[in-house]
Amino acid sequence: MAAVPEYFGSMVFDDRVMRANLSAEVYQSLRRTIDQGERLNIGVANAVAAAMKDWAVAHGATHFTHWFQPLTGVTAEKHDSFISPSPDGGVIMEFSGKELIQGEPDASSFPSGGLRATFEARGYTAWDPTSYAFLKDKTLCIPTAFCGYNGEALDKKTPLLRSMEALNKQALRVLRLFGNTQVRRVTPCVGPEQEYFLVDADMWAKRRDLRFTGRTLFGARPPKGQEMDDHYFGTIKPRVAAYMADLNDELWKLGILAKTQHNEVAPAQHELAPIYTTVNIATDHNQLTMERMQKVAARHNLVCLLHEKPFARVNGSGKHNNWSLSTDTGVNLLSPGDTPYENAQFLLFLCAVLKAVDDYQDLLRISVATAGNDHRLGANEAPPAVVSIFLGDELAAILGCIEHDAPYTSIDTGKVRLGVDVLPKFRRDTTDRNRTSPFAFTGNKFEFRMVGSADSIACANIMLNTAVAESLRVYADRLEGAEDFQVALQAVIRKTIQDHKRIIFNGNGYDDAWIREATEKRGLLNYPAAPDCVPHLLDEKNIALLTSHGVLTRAELESRYEVTLENYCKTILIEANTMVDMARTEIIPAVQAFVLDTAKTAAAKRELVPGCLCGWETELIKKLSTLTDQIYREVGALEEAVSALDNADDIGSQAAAIRDTVLPQMGRLRLPCDQAETLTPKKYWPFPAYGDLLFGVR
Numbered sequence: 001m002a003a004v005p006e007y008f009g010s011m012v013f014d015d016r017v018m019r020a021n022l023s024a025e026v027y028q029s030l031r032r033t034i035d036q037g038e039r040l041n042i043g044v045a046n047a048v049a050a051a052m053k054d055w056a057v058a059h060g061a062t063h064f065t066h067w068f069q070p071l072t073g074v075t076a077e078k079h080d081s082f083i084s085p086s087p088d089g090g091v092i093m094e095f096s097g098k099e100l101i102q103g104e105p106d107a108s109s110f111p112s113g114g115l116r117a118t119f120e121a122r123g124y125t126a127w128d129p130t131s132y133a134f135l136k137d138k139t140l141c142i143p144t145a146f147c148g149y150n151g152e153a154l155d156k157k158t159p160l161l162r163s164m165e166a167l168n169k170q171a172l173r174v175l176r177l178f179g180n181t182q183v184r185r186v187t188p189c190v191g192p193e194q195e196y197f198l199v200d201a202d203m204w205a206k207r208r209d210l211r212f213t214g215r216t217l218f219g220a221r222p223p224k225g226q227e228m229d230d231h232y233f234g235t236i237k238p239r240v241a242a243y244m245a246d247l248n249d250e251l252w253k254l255g256i257l258a259k260t261q262h263n264e265v266a267p268a269q270h271e272l273a274p275i276y277t278t279v280n281i282a283t284d285h286n287q288l289t290m291e292r293m294q295k296v297a298a299r300h301n302l303v304c305l306l307h308e309k310p311f312a313r314v315n316g317s318g319k320h321n322n323w324s325l326s327t328d329t330g331v332n333l334l335s336p337g338d339t340p341y342e343n344a345q346f347l348l349f350l351c352a353v354l355k356a357v358d359d360y361q362d363l364l365r366i367s368v369a370t371a372g373n374d375h376r377l378g379a380n381e382a383p384p385a386v387v388s389i390f391l392g393d394e395l396a397a398i399l400g401c402i403e404h405d406a407p408y409t410s411i412d413t414g415k416v417r418l419g420v421d422v423l424p425k426f427r428r429d430t431t432d433r434n435r436t437s438p439f440a441f442t443g444n445k446f447e448f449r450m451v452g453s454a455d456s457i458a459c460a461n462i463m464l465n466t467a468v469a470e471s472l473r474v475y476a477d478r479l480e481g482a483e484d485f486q487v488a489l490q491a492v493i494r495k496t497i498q499d500h501k502r503i504i505f506n507g508n509g510y511d512d513a514w515i516r517e518a519t520e521k522r523g524l525l526n527y528p529a530a531p532d533c534v535p536h537l538l539d540e541k542n543i544a545l546l547t548s549h550g551v552l553t554r555a556e557l558e559s560r561y562e563v564t565l566e567n568y569c570k571t572i573l574i575e576a577n578t579m580v581d582m583a584r585t586e587i588i589p590a591v592q593a594f595v596l597d598t599a600k601t602a603a604a605k606r607e608l609v610p611g612c613l614c615g616w617e618t619e620l621i622k623k624l625s626t627l628t629d630q631i632y633r634e635v636g637a638l639e640e641a642v643s644a645l646d647n648a649d650d651i652g653s654q655a656a657a658i659r660d661t662v663l664p665q666m667g668r669l670r671l672p673c674d675q676a677e678t679l680t681p682k683k684y685w686p687f688p689a690y691g692d693l694l695f696g697v698r
């Protein structure tokens with residue numbers, strides 16, 4: 001087996017390959033496009049395409065595809081082979097600059113939320129040279145943005161790239177105010193920690209809920225769950241270890257910096273974290289990682305569950321989005337510095353995030369709103385649906401002193417008077433890792449923990465980038481015209497702390513008392529479910545933010561509103577239909593079979609032992625009959641709740657009706673089914689139980 005450095009990135013058309021396979025002139029020109037967004041001319045594109053094709057063919061590729069991220073949440077690809085007929089009846093392998101730069105997949109079956117009704121059915125994919133092309137399953141994959149006929153975004157990459165641009169522009173304005181003329185680019189960097197479950201593929205295949213919806217819709221509490229906390233960071237089981245090794249190999253070949261892996265809190269739950277990189281690449285890599293996780297699992301007769309809540313009463317899965325801002329000169333703008341200049345700059349960027357998160361709590365909540373994630377946010381394990389920021393006690397105290405112009409007492413230096421440029425050295429808060437905070441400052445980055453495990457990280461970062469760009473715009477507008485920069489800076493920082501300190505919360509985010517305080521005293525938003533928050537995407541203040549920074553147009557926002565709620569409705573309707581089906585065709589017949597056998601046993605016993613009362617059999621049959629009656633009724637009620645949705649006029653009211661009627665009815669159906677499971681012997685029960693699924697992989 002070769003050493004990792006030898007094969008790392010071997011499937012990627014990366015800088016090393018470009019340098020080796022392109023002429024110096026073409027390479028320089030492409031680099032300028034990648035680093036500075038310079039326009040690419042067709043001559044360069046042709047040369048790059050030819051080199052890409054030769055490299056891909058040498059690695060066994062026969063096809064190429066524009067790889068993109070439509071609003072379905074997964075990636076899409078349409079493969080074309082490189083072959084082109086030659087006059088002698090044979091073929092040659094061809095790939096032109098035009099094919100590299102632009103593709104024209106038929107867009108009509110991708111969700112567009114009505115955008116296409118007004119435009120044309122055709123869609124365009126456009127090469128994103130900032131994310132390297134790679135080889136996957138003998139296909140050259142070219143990361144692309146996906147747009148409609150008039151350039152309207154139909155994907156997640158387009159607005160993400162726009163938001164990076166907006167943030168870069170405003171951050172540079174602010175840096176210039178600090179006298180920094182060197183930095184040419186500011187880029188958000190992200191390291192997404194990916195949680196997932198692994199279950200045995202044979203057991204998975206027996207559960208239609210897992211197959212159709214990615215989560216269990218039934219399941220009684222197993223004798224053992226996660227109460228012992230013995231899984232977290234526990235020894236990795238051999239089968240799982242083999243899977244992880246195989247997965248790492250695949251990811252490393254794809255140039256993905258898979259770094260840490262460990263068992264998570266719930267049984268069968270694990271985590272994989274890569275080393276952080278530019279948010280655009282991190283997003284592509286995370287999509288690829290999720291895809292490979294599932295592919296590799298199949299080779300180990302496992303199934304990787306990415307759903308946010310595969311099992312009730314067991315911790316769900318999220319994706320911690322570690323976010324920071326880097327300059328092309330290698331400085332992390334969220335890292336507290338050693339000099340007064342660095343301190344003041346750090347404080348201003350920190351304030352920009354406080355203001356952004358407070359002003360746009362709703363957009364952050366919306367950016368993670370899916371049917372799956374609703375089970376997690378606000379449940380007793382994940383961050384709550386209320387957005388707040390954890391800073392740690394020390395940093396919060398420092399901000400408090402700056403706000404009140406009060407002296408700060410530090411262990412190292414004693415009493416000091418703080419100014420924006422005089423900060424005491426403070427330690428990264430390690431005492432309280434505060435896992436309950438949805439948005440935590442962890443030393444030199446912010447960790448947004450509300451993202452769902454199955455979701456793309458694009459949306460969260462689009463909103464975060466744009467909201468922070470807006471804070472920086474406001475600051476730059478104020479400071480550029482200031483007579484005395486230092487005085488104005490001090491005032492801007494103090495005002496931000498005063499106006500936005502309500503968003504800072506260092507306590508336990510799971511506490512009910514906090515939710516009350518947050519909503520009643522602090523006026524923070526609490527949107528427990530997707531249909532509660534998604535309509536606010538179209539609030540004027542949010543439209544103003546996203547349009548003014550050129551990230552999404554009003555029409556694009558309207559389309560995203562539609563698509564998000566459509567996805568929500570479809571997801572839950574599939575779940576409801578699956579429940580009806582399983583209850584009626586699997587659960588009721590299974591219980592009936594057991595009841596019948598029990599009744600037969602009782603009859604036989606009575607025959608053998610005259611006068612035998614068959615007490616427990618009678619009792620059991622009574623209980624199970626009551627439960628099956630109940631199941632039957634609840635199935636009917638669920639079907640009615642689903643049909644009643646036909647009366648909803650629009651997607652907003654349909655989603656609300658699903659939240660208010662269908663989801664609660666699904667809960668009412670589940671209850672008697674789970675009770676019946678506890679009374680029915682395993683051999684009658686039609687699918688594997690929670691205990692088997694959660695502890696079935698060794």
Ligand code: ADP
Pocket residue numbers: 189190191192193273274275276322323324325332442444445
């Ligand atoms: P933990 O949160 O478990 O302590 P780390 O903080 O080391 O682990 O890293 C978690 C994730 O955060 C990793 O993906 C890591 O690459 C990423 N990360 C670390 N530093 C930064 C940074 N400056 N910006 C963005 N992500 C970062």
Ligand code: MG
Pocket residue numbers: 193320447
């Ligand atoms: Mg972390």
